[in-house]
Amino acid sequence: MVWREGTNMNCPSCRKGILEKKDDVIKQDGVSFEIFYCKACGEEIMTMKQLKALATKYRKLRKAKEVTFAKWGNSIAMRIPSGIAEEYGISPGKHGTLTKDKEGFKVIPTLGS
Ligand SMILES: [Zn+2]
Numbered sequence: 001m002v003w004r005e006g007t008n009m010n011c012p013s014c015r016k017g018i019l020e021k022k023d024d025v026i027k028q029d030g031v032s033f034e035i036f037y038c039k040a041c042g043e044e045i046m047t048m049k050q051l052k053a054l055a056t057k058y059r060k061l062r063k064a065k066e067v068t069f070a071k072w073g074n075s076i077a078m079r080i081p082s083g084i085a086e087e088y089g090i091s092p093g094k095h096g097t098l099t100k101d102k103e104g105f106k107v108i109p110t111l112g113s
Contacts, residue, residue: 011038012045019045 011017017040036045046054068079080090088109090096096109 011040011043013038013043014041016040017043 009019011019017038019036019038022035022037022044034047034050036047037043038045065081065084067081070077070079085091089111090109094109096107098105098107
């Protein structure tokens, strides 16, 4: 069930109960959820905001490509798919910068390096 935030707090499922916020936050696929639930029928409700966050997350995941890690001396090398390498002008000997973010890291190829 999806509940449009800002509307009244009546349960959109049974229309009898009043929605209450659950104390525990559900973390799913990197998206945090504050779940509302109906005391009368037990229906759990997601807000539109949460639904949009989830949709954005899934769109990103669909575009994601799997990469393979390999050993390179004492370091770990990452195999970059050829299509991605071409698209971003990456070839052996070129450089990029690696930055950490919340879920992992990203590599930005240095132009003309
Ligand atoms: Zn209800």
